[in-house]
Amino acid sequence: MILQMSNIRKHFDGLEVLKDISLSVDSGEVVSIIGPSGSGKSTLLRCATFLETIDGGTIEYMGKAATHTGANGAAEYVSPQELRKFKSYYGLVFQQFNLFPHYSILKNLIDAPMHVQHRSKEDAEATAMELLEKMGIADKADAYPYQLSGGQQQRVAIARALAMHPEILFFDEPTSALDPELTGEVLKVIRRLAEEKMTMVVVTHEMPFAKAVSNRVLFMDGGVIVEQGKPEDVFDNPQEERTKKFLSVFER
Amino acid sequence: MSFETMLSTMSIGMLRTIGIFALTLLGALPLGMIVALLKKSRFVVVRAIVNAYISIIRGTPLMLQLLVWYFGPYYLFGMNIGDWRYPALIIGFVVNYAAYFAEIYRGGIEAIPIGQFEAADVLGYTKTQTFMRIILPQVIKRIMPAITNEVITLVKDTSLAFTLAYQEIFSLAKQISASQTSFMPFIIAGVFYFVANYVVAFVMSRIEKSMDYYK
Numbered sequence: 001m002i003l004q005m006s007n008i009r010k011h012f013d014g015l016e017v018l019k020d021i022s023l024s025v026d027s028g029e030v031v032s033i034i035g036p037s038g039s040g041k042s043t044l045l046r047c048a049t050f051l052e053t054i055d056g057g058t059i060e061y062m063g064k065a066a067t068h069t070g071a072n073g074a075a076e077y078v079s080p081q082e083l084r085k086f087k088s089y090y091g092l093v094f095q096q097f098n099l100f101p102h103y104s105i106l107k108n109l110i111d112a113p114m115h116v117q118h119r120s121k122e123d124a125e126a127t128a129m130e131l132l133e134k135m136g137i138a139d140k141a142d143a144y145p146y147q148l149s150g151g152q153q154q155r156v157a158i159a160r161a162l163a164m165h166p167e168i169l170f171f172d173e174p175t176s177a178l179d180p181e182l183t184g185e186v187l188k189v190i191r192r193l194a195e196e197k198m199t200m201v202v203v204t205h206e207m208p209f210a211k212a213v214s215n216r217v218l219f220m221d222g223g224v225i226v227e228q229g230k231p232e233d234v235f236d237n238p239q240e241e242r243t244k245k246f247l248s249v250f251e252r
Numbered sequence: 253m254s255f256e257t258m259l260s261t262m263s264i265g266m267l268r269t270i271g272i273f274a275l276t277l278l279g280a281l282p283l284g285m286i287v288a289l290l291k292k293s294r295f296v297v298v299r300a301i302v303n304a305y306i307s308i309i310r311g312t313p314l315m316l317q318l319l320v321w322y323f324g325p326y327y328l329f330g331m332n333i334g335d336w337r338y339p340a341l342i343i344g345f346v347v348n349y350a351a352y353f354a355e356i357y358r359g360g361i362e363a364i365p366i367g368q369f370e371a372a373d374v375l376g377y378t379k380t381q382t383f384m385r386i387i388l389p390q391v392i393k394r395i396m397p398a399i400t401n402e403v404i405t406l407v408k409d410t411s412l413a414f415t416l417a418y419q420e421i422f423s424l425a426k427q428i429s430a431s432q433t434s435f436m437p438f439i440i441a442g443v444f445y446f447v448a449n450y451v452v453a454f455v456m457s458r459i460e461k462s463m464d465y466y467k
């Protein structure tokens with residue numbers, strides 16, 4: 001098991017956002033998370049990537065616990081130094097790309113490998129160029145983020161995450177900030193990663209895409225996983241009323 | 253007194269003015285950053301002290317602050333420190349400008365999108381790395397125009413050193429003008445300030461341009 005999140009609880013001032021959610025992801029699996037806005041999808045990814053702290057439950061990567069349950073039932077994290085080691089297991093692709101604007105595309109891809117993982121410049125550059133090649137933007141290595149289209153920036157962001165050799169990659173609505181004509185190029189890249197058996201968790205509103213690439217689909221609503229299963233089951237034969245209602249909006 | 257003699261006498265004052273200017277920047281630019289970071293401290297007491305410091309500095313004239321630094325040790329604590337004039341002057345300037353720089357830095361840091369911090373965190377950068385490699389360069393670019401304004405103000409503010417009877421260009425000009433009954437020293441001083449600001453503006457715009465390669 002790459003990731004195991006068990007009984008995760010999270011609230012924001014009085015509002016229960018995640019209510020006892022469990023999610024485990026196996027090596028090579030592609031999990032799509034769908035659901036209405038405000039259902040807690042981003043919060044789940046942010047808890048998995050330690051951008052938010054959980055109130056209760058446990059998070060494990062590669063069988064190693066990042067949190068344990070304290071005496072009072074609250075989640076307790078390992079020390080910050082210990083926690084940093086977990087960051088090499090995952091990558092996160094944001095809706096807003098969040099590239100470093102002052103770094104060239106190449107520098108965006110090699111800076112963390114060199115300064116966080118202490119790889120040699122040659123090694124980091126070789127990996128970076130290989131990834132840019134794969135993303136179809138090797139000619140942009142010396143450009144700066146502002147010179148790229150949204151679709152190209154998002155592909156750089158994916159490459160930046162991959163340059164760290166993560167075990168699992170999270171995507172939070174990777175195409176939602178893009179003009180419709182640019183979503184295709186980003187989805188194609190993710191689809192290709194799926195074919196290469198990259199372990200991924202993708203929050204998305206692109207239903208045909210989710211259906212095509214995932215091994216498993218989770219439908220979240222109101223901080224719980226309402227339904228999950230194989231994409232053909234969830235999309236073509238949903239069992240829960242809420243799922244049916246949500247999906248019907250996309251059929252029009 | 254010939255024009256040449258006047259000019260050479262006053263050039264000592266120019267050097268002293270440049271000295272105040274350089275030492276103030278050398279001290280206040282980094283100190284301001286420390287103050288800006290302390291203002292974000294998780295300890296309430298630290299934040300309260302920093303806030304008090306900034307509002308006192310901004311709420312009182314620099315001229316008064318210089319007098320307090322100079323006379324304070326004696327009148328407040330009965331201390332008799334030998335020749336304290338120059339240190340008091342520099343401390344006064346540094347402490348004053350650090351407060352203004354701190355506010356500029358704070359504004360610059362807060363203007364950086366939270367996504368930059370989060371992206372760096374997920375990539376595993378330490379807090380120090382995130383600040384030094386990702387945040388600070390972007391902050392510097394954003395705040396350059398505001399820093400330029402402060403630096404130009406500083407060139408003119410150096411003349412406040414006359415408060416402590418330190419003979420920089422302005423004090424010297426006044427003194428020579430009085431003793432020689434001549435208007436020339438003021439013209440020399442004026443030209444000096446004007447040229448100094450011109451140089452500062454030029455240097456600052458070069459620095460700004462050097463960061464134009466990204467948006």
Ligand SMILES: Nc1ncnc2c1ncn2[C@@H]1O[C@H](COP(=O)(O)OP(=O)(O)O)[C@@H](O)[C@H]1O
Pocket residue numbers: 012013017035036037038039040041042043044
């Ligand atoms: N930092 C925060 N502070 C307060 N409330 C938040 C915060 N982040 C998210 N929320 C709330 O949590 C709920 C779930 O948000 P989110 O996880 O972003 O949903 P989704 O990604 O499914 O649209 C929403 O009601 C949102 O307003």
Ligand SMILES: [Mg+2]
Pocket residue numbers: 041042043173
């Ligand atoms: Mg979201």
